[in-house]
Structure formats: structure tokens, C-alpha cells
Amino acid sequence: MGRPHAKVMSAVFLLGSLLLCIGGACCWSKTVVLALPQWLALGWLPIDLRCDTLSAFFLTLLGVVSAACAVFSAQYISHLSDRISPRLYWNCLFIFMLGMVLVLLAANAPTFVVAWELMSLSSAVLVASEYQKQKAQTSAFIYLVATRIATIFLTAGFLLMFSKFHDISFTSWSFSSPSTWLPATLILLGLIIKAGIWPFHIWLPHAHPEAPSPVSALMSGIMVKLPVYAALRLFVFGDLTCPWLPYLLLTLSAVSVFWGVLFALNQRELKRLLAYSTVENIGLIFISLSVLLLGRNAQLAVIGRLALMAVLIHVFCHALFKSLLFLCAGSVDFSAHTRDLSKLGGLGKRMPVTFATFAVGSAAICALPPLNGFASKWSIYQALLNCSFGLPDIVSRAICLGLIGLLGGVGALAVASFVKALGLTFLGKPRSAQVSAAREVPLSMQLPQLALAVACFLTGAFAPYLVTLLDPISLAVGLGRMPSAAFASIPLAQVALVSASLIGVIYLVAFRRPPARFETWDCGFGTTTLRSQVSADSFAQPIARIFTPVLQYHLTVDISGHDRRHFPEKIIVEPSMVSLLETRVYGPLAWLIQRCSQLVAKLQTGSIHLYLSYVCIALIVLLALGARL
Amino acid sequence: MQEQIINIVVSVLSILIVPPLLIGTIRKTKARLQNRIGAPLWQPFIDMTKLFRKDETISKTASWAFRFSAATAMAISVYLAVTSPWTAPQLRLGPCDLFLFLYLLAAFRFLTLLLALDTSSPFGTFAASREATLSFLVEPAAVLSLAALAVAAHTSDLNLIFGAGAPHNGMLWVISGSAFLLAGLVDLSRMPIDDPTTHLELTMVHEALILEASGKNLALLEGATWLKFAVLLGVSAQCFLHAFPRLYANGSVVEAAASITMLLLLAVSLGTFESLTVKLHWRKAPEFIAYALTLAFIASIVALGAGAV
Numbered sequence: 001m002g003r004p005h006a007k008v009m010s011a012v013f014l015l016g017s018l019l020l021c022i023g024g025a026c027c028w029s030k031t032v033v034l035a036l037p038q039w040l041a042l043g044w045l046p047i048d049l050r051c052d053t054l055s056a057f058f059l060t061l062l063g064v065v066s067a068a069c070a071v072f073s074a075q076y077i078s079h080l081s082d083r084i085s086p087r088l089y090w091n092c093l094f095i096f097m098l099g100m101v102l103v104l105l106a107a108n109a110p111t112f113v114v115a116w117e118l119m120s121l122s123s124a125v126l127v128a129s130e131y132q133k134q135k136a137q138t139s140a141f142i143y144l145v146a147t148r149i150a151t152i153f154l155t156a157g158f159l160l161m162f163s164k165f166h167d168i169s170f171t172s173w174s175f176s177s178p179s180t181w182l183p184a185t186l187i188l189l190g191l192i193i194k195a196g197i198w199p200f201h202i203w204l205p206h207a208h209p210e211a212p213s214p215v216s217a218l219m220s221g222i223m224v225k226l227p228v229y230a231a232l233r234l235f236v237f238g239d240l241t242c243p244w245l246p247y248l249l250l251t252l253s254a255v256s257v258f259w260g261v262l263f264a265l266n267q268r269e270l271k272r273l274l275a276y277s278t279v280e281n282i283g284l285i286f287i288s289l290s291v292l293l294l295g296r297n298a299q300l301a302v303i304g305r306l307a308l309m310a311v312l313i314h315v316f317c318h319a320l321f322k323s324l325l326f327l328c329a330g331s332v333d334f335s336a337h338t339r340d341l342s343k344l345g346g347l348g349k350r351m352p353v354t355f356a357t358f359a360v361g362s363a364a365i366c367a368l369p370p371l372n373g374f375a376s377k378w379s380i381y382q383a384l385l386n387c388s389f390g391l392p393d394i395v396s397r398a399i400c401l402g403l404i405g406l407l408g409g410v411g412a413l414a415v416a417s418f419v420k421a422l423g424l425t426f427l428g429k430p431r432s433a434q435v436s437a438a439r440e441v442p443l444s445m446q447l448p449q450l451a452l453a454v455a456c457f458l459t460g461a462f463a464p465y466l467v468t469l470l471d472p473i474s475l476a477v478g479l480g481r482m483p484s485a486a487f488a489s490i491p492l493a494q495v496a497l498v499s500a501s502l503i504g505v506i507y508l509v510a511f512r513r514p515p516a517r518f519e520t521w522d523c524g525f526g527t528t529t530l531r532s533q534v535s536a537d538s539f540a541q542p543i544a545r546i547f548t549p550v551l552q553y554h555l556t557v558d559i560s561g562h563d564r565r566h567f568p569e570k571i572i573v574e575p576s577m578v579s580l581l582e583t584r585v586y587g588p589l590a591w592l593i594q595r596c597s598q599l600v601a602k603l604q605t606g607s608i609h610l611y612l613s614y615v616c617i618a619l620i621v622l623l624a625l626g627a628r629l
Numbered sequence: 630m631q632e633q634i635i636n637i638v639v640s641v642l643s644i645l646i647v648p649p650l651l652i653g654t655i656r657k658t659k660a661r662l663q664n665r666i667g668a669p670l671w672q673p674f675i676d677m678t679k680l681f682r683k684d685e686t687i688s689k690t691a692s693w694a695f696r697f698s699a700a701t702a703m704a705i706s707v708y709l710a711v712t713s714p715w716t717a718p719q720l721r722l723g724p725c726d727l728f729l730f731l732y733l734l735a736a737f738r739f740l741t742l743l744l745a746l747d748t749s750s751p752f753g754t755f756a757a758s759r760e761a762t763l764s765f766l767v768e769p770a771a772v773l774s775l776a777a778l779a780v781a782a783h784t785s786d787l788n789l790i791f792g793a794g795a796p797h798n799g800m801l802w803v804i805s806g807s808a809f810l811l812a813g814l815v816d817l818s819r820m821p822i823d824d825p826t827t828h829l830e831l832t833m834v835h836e837a838l839i840l841e842a843s844g845k846n847l848a849l850l851e852g853a854t855w856l857k858f859a860v861l862l863g864v865s866a867q868c869f870l871h872a873f874p875r876l877y878a879n880g881s882v883v884e885a886a887a888s889i890t891m892l893l894l895l896a897v898s899l900g901t902f903e904s905l906t907v908k909l910h911w912r913k914a915p916e917f918i919a920y921a922l923t924l925a926f927i928a929s930i931v932a933l934g935a936g937a938v
Contacts, residue, residue: 345749348692359694368736369729381728382785389780394933401773401780401929408731408772409765415739416761423746423757429690489724489786495708495733498723502704503697510845511696513684520688520750521840534746534754542762546915 006078009090013070013097020063020101024056029472033107048169050107053472054237058104058222058229061316064455065221065323066097068448069214072327075442076214079334084129084212095122096218103226108168109158112230116154120147120194123223126215127207139206146193146203154190157183170233175240184240188249191227197286198256199581201279205263208275209339213330216271220278221323225315228285232311236292236477246293249286254403257283261410265417266544266551266577268536270329270339273421274322277365280410281318284380285311287403291383294396296479303386304479306486310379312470317372317459321364324452328358331445332425335438341424341536344435348426351440355426357449362418364456367411370496372460378490381407413543420539428533461493537575544575552578632881636718639885644710647889648855649673651862651896658900673855677848685844688748698744699842699849705737706856714791715863716892717884725787727775731768734816737857738764741838741850748841756837759911763822763834766918767815773925774808777801777932778868791867799872801931806868808924810895813861815918817854820903822914859892862899866891 034049051059073093077086099119106112124147128140160183161173175184196204204224208216234240260279267273288310295303331354333339336347348355360371367377384407387400430436440446459466464487471481544553554576561569603614653670660667687695712725742760745753775787781801782790815822818835827833839850870891909917 346690348694348747355692363736363739366735366739367732368739369732374729374732377732378726378728385776385779385785388776388933389783397780397933398929401776401933404776405769405773405925405929408768411732411735412761412765412768415735415742416765419739419742419746419757419761423743423754427692427694427743427747428749428754489726490729491723494723495729498708499701499704502707503700506700506703506849507696510681510849511700515696515844515846516684516686517689518686520690520748521752532751533749534751534758539754539758539761542758542911543765546762546766 006074006086010070010074014067017063017067017070021060024060024063027051027056028053045110045168047111048107049105051105054232055104061319062100062222065218065319068323068452069217072445072448073214075444076330076334089129092122092125096126100222107170110168113155123219127211129212136210139210143203143207150190150193153186157186157190173238175235175238181242184242184245187234191230195224195227195282196279197252197282198259201256202582202586204279205272205275209269209271213326217323217326220326221319224278224282225319228315231289240293241297243297246290250290253283253286254406257410261413261417262547265413266540268341270341270421270425273417274325274329277417278322285314288380288383291387298391300390301479303383303390305474305483306383306386308474308479309467309482310383313379314376317376320452320455321361321373324357324361324449327449328354328361331441334441336435343432344425345428346430347438350438353440353446357453359422360453360456362422366415366418370460370492372456375460375463375492424536429530431530461496463487552580640718640720643716648859651859651892652855654893654896655900658897659904662904677852680848681845683844685846688841690749691747694743695747698740699846702737702740702853703849705733706853709733709860710856713860714788714867715860717888718881721788727779727785727787730787731772745838750841752837752840756834759834760838763815766915767812770808770921770925771812773929774805777928778805780932781935798935801928802868802872804924804931805928806865808921808928809868810865811921813865817858817861821906821909821917824908862895863892866895
């Protein structure tokens with residue numbers, strides 16, 4: 001096979017994605033069990049597949065997002081074919097998709113781990129698509145290390161569970177007895193490393209920007225949600241009753257919500273900003289998941305239902321708008337050849353469709369009504385609010401009420417971050433010459449963006465109907481039907497219609513004539529230069545200054561010139577930030593590991609005689625051990 | 630039926646009249662305290678009609694987002710005014726969830742920030758950055774002060790919280806109301822965070838945001854801000870009123886009179902407060918907001934404690 005034809009591959013992927021959607025819809029209200037023939041497992045452990053509503057829900061979502069990515073990829077990849085090998089891209093994308101589908105269908109632990117590895121390793125290769133670049137190599141390495149550690153924890157947890165239940169299938173596992181809480185913790189650790197919860201999130205802002213945009217969309221839209229799926233499958237279907245694990249999860253996810261959005265605001269690179277915002281949103285999902293576990297432990301089905309709804313609907317909505325945003329970032333990169341916010345600007349007039357769709361995505365991720373982001377954020381708030389008057393003990397109630405306040409602040413920071421992303425990329429004037437030459441992307445790249453943007457509107461307006469579709473999941477975990485009636489208090493369709501008609505009236509009354517155009521007010525000093533606009537750093541400066549200790553924010557101001565007080569010739573202002581986790585925690589840790597490995601490496605001298613003596617010693621030790629047992 | 634019609638007429642009139650009246654009252658109070666006669670109370674109406682008659686000039690850099698933001702901000706304000714319980718009698722054209730209320734306000738802010746960034750004016754953009762900072766600082770206080778009420782009332786629907794089955798915990802109402810009032814002052818760019826009367830670009834927030842707007846566009850933005858002002862002030866006024874159930878549980882005439890009086894009272898006290906204080910240094914803003922946050926925390930503790938009984 002020669003070079004794969006982009007359009008053919010894209011069509012194949014689109015077909016596959018649509019089949020996934022159809023398959024998901026077919027298995028929606030029933031459970032389909034598929035035991036693959038024994039010879040496929042090569043005489044080892046059996047490969048069991050099982051699809052219930054929970055899997056079907058995630059499969060459909062995967063189908064929707066991957067359909068958009070498939071259509072988007074055709075032009076995007078052929079455009080980048082000098083940087084990315086299309087063959088590598090399509091092959092790895094295929095394995096990546098296969099891995100994700102199998103993770104969702106796996107009914108036993110070994111199948112799950114194998115699928116998990118397929119997904120992790122193929123996505124690591126995709127992250128390293130531009131492997132000639134040093135940055136891509138580093139990012140792929142960091143990502144690979146993170147996935148290795150995640151798999152270690154996951155496998156350890158699975159093995160412990162197997163030794164307890166002597167069964168590998170998930171349905172036979174139950175986490176209700178205290179002896180299963182250690183494996184539960186291990187599994188949870190593995191999952192949250194993969195999901196990118198603080199303090200294990202550092203791979204996300206490295207991996208997402210380096211991967212090609214459709215892959216970032218799939219990774220951020222679906223892959224980081226698969227740990228959520230696994231947690232639901234194991235801990236919610238498996239009746240986790242551990243009293244302290246939800247609190248641990250709640251603490252970590254609360255930190256990552258805040259941490260993610262704070263760092264998102266302070267990024268200069270568009271896709272890095274989006275990656276940090278994923279940290280925030282995954283945190284939100286895991287907050288809801290912990291509330292779900294708390295509610296179940298307290299035997300309060302009302303809270304459990306609301307929290308389950310919050311988890312699922314936020315997974316759904318975030319997948320839609322985050323993949324939309326990543327695709328738009330890809331379009332920006334495609335046309336403007338940069339993702340640096342301090343070079344972008346003024347793309348709104350040059351790329352109107354991308355601008356409009358990015359605006360919809362931004363508004364959705366900021367949870368602005370009437371978009372779908374609000375429906376999901378509201379569900380999270382409802383779950384927390386119900387906890388703060390429903391839970392039995394006052395400490396948990398206070399924690400939940402405090403979290404509502406925290407989420408309020410986080411919401412405001414999210415607005416700031418996405419105003420920054422949207423405003424600096426698409427509004428104002430271009431900040432560099434290459435950006436002023438940008439053109440709108442081809443139609444095949446616009447269409448997926450448009451489709452996802454429309455989906456953000458529709459799923460917001462029809463959130464109650466969507467939620468009723470999820471009834472089988474909540475019935476399966478014994479929480480009763482989904483509280484879709486609660487949506488009556490946020491009539492998003494009505495909000496949309498009323499505001500649209502009001503806006504129409506205002507346009508008819510006030511904006512009938514086109515406005516007169518003139519220069520932006522420049523205080524009479526002559527036209528403002530392109531650099532007199534706000535920069536990515538100066539927009540975030542007031543907030544960065546408040547969080548100086550967390551961000552290690554430092555502003556260096558250098559004013560030079562003959563009479564520098566009144567007539568400076570040169571002013572240089574440079575902010576600097578250090579990621580504390582990377583320099584203080586992971587840096588020393590990596591150093592320690594390297595030193596230890598150097599010590600171990602001394603064993604490996606290259607002398608065959610020494611190796612033979614190792615073999616001999618090992619044999620003697622093993623024989624001695626065997627004799628004792 | 631007849632009562633309903635009266636209700637609708639009164640509420641529509643209050644949406645049209647009260648916001649400019651409140652602004653006029655504040656200006657008049659400040660003028661009187663400065664020993665000036667001041668502009669008449671209805672001056673804001675005159676300003677508004679003048680602006681609406683003017684054509685607009687906008688920046689060459691601006692995109693469609695500029696006009697769209699102004700129009701949508703107005704639409705949001707109107708939606709909030711017709712659904713939220715900021716005065717009595719209420720229109721109650723739709724349910725008003727407290728999170729919907731707060732996130733519509735967030736949408737309002739999102740749009741005004743975009744409008745500021747759209748013109749590439751350095752004034753607008755740094756004001757946007759400041760506004761974003763203030764909103765982050767004040768949002769937890771705003772959410773918590775209303776969430777405390779929601780916890781006490783076991784619902785997040787503002788119309789139910791402020792309705793008949795409201796919790797009669799006078800202290801909670803007063804503390805929440807004060808926290809929300811302080812938070813609202815910051816959100817509305819009033820003193821002591823921002824001085825709405827100065828036009829020194831380096832110090833202002835709200836005025837710099839809308840610096841590039843003119844004519845009808847400016848009228849829409851100012852009108853939307855006034856309406857938002859009335860709604861936020863009205864919600865805190867309703868909180869204070871609910872501390873006195875006897876006053877509140879009476880017929881709608883008493884309710885309406887009490888609501889309007891309370892609103893005007895708040896406007897007069899705001900005017901007095903703005904005359905007596907100076908605008909805080911930008912870096913001191915968090916210290917002022919800390920009061921709002923502390924009050925909101927106290928309200929939350931009261932609400933949690935009351936629920937435990």
C-alpha cells in the first residue's frame with residue numbers, strides 16, 4: 001500500500017464512527033454480551049466483551065466526536081504532510097480508536113488492560129507525530145511515563161482484586177468490603193493519573209498541544225473521560241462503600257478544578273490553554289463522581305441521581321465543546337501557522353466561521369446559558385446544593401456549600417480564560433504579519449466545527465430529553481429514574497428563544513443602519529500600533545499577581561535610556577512563571593529515579609562472565625527458596 | 630384577572646421607570662450632599678432618549694461581535710428583569726433558578742468583555758482584564774450569599790426562595806442581603822471599587838469597557854447596565870424586606886410600596902456612601918471584597934446551622 005489517500009481514509013473513519021453511533025443506539029436499552037472464541041486469546045485469558053447502556057452512551061459519544069475528527073482530518077493532515085506522516089497518523093488513529101472502543105466494551109480485567117494499553121501507546125505515538133521536534137519528543141516522553149505509572153497502579157489493583165475474588169470479570173467484583181478498599185485506591189490512582197487530576201495533570205498540557213488537533217480533540221474529548229467510565233463501571237456498579245475514598249477524590253478534584261483554570265488563564269499558547277481547561281473540567285466531573293459516591297454511601301438516592309446525571313451530562317457536553325474548541329484551534333494553526341496568543345489577533349474577520357464556532361464553544365465551556373455547558377454545570381451545582389442541605393453530617397454539608405462558592409470563582413476564571421482565548425485570537429488587530437494573511441479554512445474543516453457548534457445549542461435546549469435517555473443507567477445502579485423534571489427550572493430553550501427574539505427586535509429598532517466607521521480612540525496621538533493592544537500576559541496579570549505564590553509569578557521591568565525617568569527609550573516587561581509541581585516535586589523525583597537507575601546500571605557491565613555469575617546466583621537463590629516452600 | 634392586569638402593568642412600568650430613577654436618585658443624593666442642586670431626577674431618561682436618537686460611530690477594527698454584544702447584553706438584562714424577584718409585584722414570566730440568574734450575569738460580563746476586546750483599544754482591553762479580575766474575586770461571595778438562602782429554603786429557585794414558603798430567619802436574610810449588596814456593588818463597578826463619575830481612563834473599569842460605544846450602542850449598554858443595577862439592588866432589597874415577614878406577607882399593594890421604598894432607600898444610602906468614601910486603590914480592591922466574602926461565609930454558616938436543627 002502506498003501513501004493512503006486522505007479522503008478515502010477520512011471516509012473510512014467517518015463510516016466507522018457512524019457505525020459506532022448506530023451500534024451504541026442499538027445496544028442502548030439492552031445488554032449485549034459477546035464472548036470471543038477462545039483461540040483469539042491464544043490460550044491465555046478469555047476476551048469478553050459486554051455492552052450495556054453505560055458503554056453504549058460512551059460509544060455513541062465516541063462516534064460523534066470521531067466523526068467530526070474524521071471529516072476534519074482529511075484536509076488538515078494532507079496540509080501538514082511535510083511535518084506529519086499521514087500513514088503513521090491514520091494507522092495510529094485506527095489503533096487508538098480500536099483501543100478506546102475495546103476499553104468501553106471490556107467485560108474483564110485483562111481485556112480492559114490490553115485495550116487500555118493499545119489506547120495509551122497509540123496516543124503516545126500520535127503525540128509524537130512531529131517526532132523531529134524536540135518539544136514533541138519531550139511531551140511524548142512525559143505522556144508515556146504518566147501512562148506507564150497509571151497502568152502499574154491499575155494492574156496492581158486488578159491483580160489484588162483477582163486474588164480476592166478469583167474471577168476476572170468486572171460483574172463479579174464488588175467493592176463493598178473493607179479488604180477491597182486498598183485495590184480500589186490503587187485502581188482509582190491509576191484512573192486519575194490517566195484522567196489528569198491534580199497533581200497528576202502535568203502530562204496534559206504537554207501532550208495536548210503537541211498532538212495534531214483532531215487527536216487532541218479525541219484525547220481531550222473522549223480519552224480522558226474513559227477513566228470516568230471505568231470509575232463508574234467499577235465503583236458505582238461495584239458498590240464502593242469506602243467512606244474516605246470519595247473525600248480523597250473530592251479534595252484532589254477540587255484542587256484540580258481551581259489549578260486547571262488558574263493555569264489556563266495564564267497560558268500564551270491556545271492549545272495549552274485548552275489543555276489546562278480540560279484539567280478543570282475533568283475535575284468537575286470527578287467532583288460530581290465523588291458526590292455520587294457520598295450520596296450513595298449516605299443512602300440518599302436523590303443526591304446520587306443528581307450527581308450521576310451531572311457526571312454523565314458533563315462528560316457528554318464537555319466532549320462536544322472541547323473537541324469543537326480543539327478543532328477550531330487546529331483551524332487557527334492551519335491558517336495562521338501559530339497558536340501563540342501574543343502573535344494572533346483579528347482572525348474574526350478573516351475566518352468568520354471558525355470565529356463563530358469558537359465563540360459558541362467558549363460560551364458553552366464557560367457554562368453560559370442557553371448552551372449545553374450550562375445544563376451540565378447546573379447539574380453539578382444542583383448535586384452540591386442538595387448535598388449541602390441533604391447530607392446527614394454538617395462537615396460534609398459545609399464542604400459541599402464551600403465547593404459551590406469555589407465553583408463560582410472558578411466559573412469567573414473560566415470566563416476570563418476564554419474571553420482571553422477568544423478575544424486575543426479573533427478580535428482586535430493581528431499581532432503579527434503572518435496572521436494578517438490568514439484565510440478561512442476549507443469547507444471540510446468548517447463543517448465539523450459547525451456541526452459541533454449546533455450540537456452545543458441543541459443539547460442545551462433538549463437537555464431534559466437527553467437525560468431521560470439515560471434512565472437505564474441510573475436504574476441499573478439502583479438510583480431510580482433520572483431527575484429530568486428538575487430541568488423545568490432552567491428552561492434553556494425558552495431562554496434562547498426569548499433572547500433571540502429580543503435581540504432581533506433590538507437589531508430592528510436600533511441597528512437598522514450600518515454604523516459610521518472611524519479609528520479606535522487613540523488619545524489624539526495618532527494611530528495606535530499593533531503592539532499597543534493587550535497581550536496574553538498583560539490580560540492575565542492582575543489575577544496572576546494575586547496568585548504570585550502559586551504561580552511563582554515574577555515581573556521583570558527594565559527601563560533604559562538616557563533620561564529614563566521621563567523619556568525612556570526602551571521598556572522591557574517580562575513576566576515569568578514557574579510550575580511549582582514540575583520544579584519542586586517532579587523534577588527532584590525524576591532526578592532521584594535517574595540516580596537510582598545509575599546505581600543499578602552498574603550491575604550491567606557488559607561482561608559475560610559477570611552475567612553468568614548472576615544467572616548462577618539467581619538459580620541458587622531460587623532453588624533454595626523452592627526447597628523451603 | 631383584574632389584579633393580574635394591574636400586576637403586569639405595574640411590573641412593566643417598574644422595569645421601565647425604576648432603573649433610571651435609581652440612577653437619578655443616587656446622582657441627586659450626591660449633588661445634595663455636595664451642596665449642589667444637581668440634575669433633575671429624570672435626567673437619566675433624558676440622557677437615554679438623547680443617546681437613542683444619535684447615530685453611532687464604531688471602530689474600524691470592530692466586528693459583528695460589537696453590536697451583537699450590546700444587543701445581547703440588553704436582552705439578558707430584560708430577561709433577568711422579567712423573571713427574577715427583584716421587585717414586587719413580579720412578572721414571573723419564567724422560573725428563575727439562582728444559578729441561571731448568576732450565569733446570565735456571567736454571560737452579560739462575557740459579552741461586555743468581548744465588546745471591549747473587539748475594538749483593540751488599550752483602554753477597553755485593560756478594563757476587560759480588570760473586570761475579569763474583579764468578577765473572579767466577587768463571584769464566590771455572590772454565589773454563596775444566594776446559595777445560603779437556597780440551602781435554608783431547600784430549593785434553588787429564586788422565586789420559591791423569595792416566595793411564600795421562605796425561611797423566616799431574619800438574621801440570615803439580612804446577612805445574605807448585605808453580602809449580595811456588597812458583591813453587587815463590585816459587579817456593577819460602583820464605589821469604592823470604581824468611580825462611575827470619573828473619566829480618567831487609568832482608574833476606571835466600567836467606563837473604559839464601553840469607551841468605544843456611542844449613540845444607540847451606548848444607550849443599549851448603559852440601559853442594560855442600569856437594568857442590571859436595578860435587578861441586583863432589587864434582589865438585596867428583597868432580602869432585607871424578607872427579614873420583616875409581617876411587612877411582607879401583606880397584600881400586593883403594601884409589598885409593592887415596601888419594595889420601591891426599600892430600593893429608593895438603598896439608592897439614597899448608596900449615594901451617601903459614595904459621597905463619604907473615596908475610590909480604593911486598585912490593589913486594595915480584594916480587601917473590600919473580603920468583607921462581602923466574609924458576610925457570605927457567615928450567611929452560609931447560619932444557613933447550615935439552621936438546617937441542622
